[in-house]
Amino acid sequence: MNLFQFNQPEFGWWVEVNTLVPRCTYYFGPFDSQKEAQLSRSGYVEDLYEEEARDIVAMVKQCQPDVLTIFQDEAELQISSF
Incomplete structure (x- = not known):
């Protein structure tokens, strides 16, 4: 038994959508x-396309994403400003 997996809460299933524009x-x-x-x-995907997102x-x-x-x-702007 892997104790690391035992102590971790079970992650849910998520849809990750990446768009190039924006x-x-x-x-x-x-x-x-x-x-x-x-x-x-x-x-x-359809909703984002209707909102003019492209390259989806x-x-x-x-x-378990921290930010949705x-x-x-x-x-990138925040990282480059350091």
């Missing part, structure tokens, strides 16, 4: 199962 990462979830997240994925890549993963929307341009 340069963002979005997390939608959590879902109880991979199948549930997979079924919801296309709806998030969506994947289902098991994780990450604006890449702002993150």
Whole structure:
């Protein structure tokens, strides 16, 4: 038995969506199962496309994001200002 896994809370299933325009990462979830997240994925992609996001890549993963929307341009600006 791996004690590290035993002490960790179980992560939920999330839909991670990356867009090039705007340069963002979005997390939608959590879902109880991979199948549930997979079924919801296309709806998030369609919504973002209607909001004029482009070059959209969506994947289902098991994780626990700290932030649900990450604006890449702002993150790079904050990092470069140090």
